[in-house]
Amino acid sequence: MSNFVSPPAKLGVYLKANYKPDPAPYRLALRELGLPAERVLFVAGSGFDLFGTARVGLATLWHNRVGLAAPDGAPSPIAQARTLRPMVDDFLALQRSLS
Numbered sequence: 001m002s003n004f005v006s007p008p009a010k011l012g013v014y015l016k017a018n019y020k021p022d023p024a025p026y027r028l029a030l031r032e033l034g035l036p037a038e039r040v041l042f043v044a045g046s047g048f049d050l051f052g053t054a055r056v057g058l059a060t061l062w063h064n065r066v067g068l069a070a071p072d073g074a075p076s077p078i079a080q081a082r083t084l085r086p087m088v089d090d091f092l093a094l095q096r097s098l099s
Contacts, residue, residue, distance in 0.1 A: 050062065
């Protein structure tokens with residue numbers, strides 16, 4: 001699909017001395033990808049990602065594989081599920097319907 005890009009390299013917070021929920025690692029990822037937040041879908045592995053991704057405007061799916069409660073005060077993700085497939089399929093279907 002032409003709407004998707006491959007990242008130039010694996011990115012990790014080790015590139016920056018800040019950790020979630022600080023927005024700096026998410027901004028760094030956007031800078032490295034060369035994309036604005038509205039063109040990126042973030043798949044969170046932790047409820048604490050929700051704070052940082054919301055602060056930089058990233059649409060976020062939460063891969064909540066063990067069914068944890070969201071941290072107090074966490075912004076809501078677009079969707080959350082224990083497996084990625086239904087969330088990604090639903091998101092892609094929505095995107096197709098909007099274009």
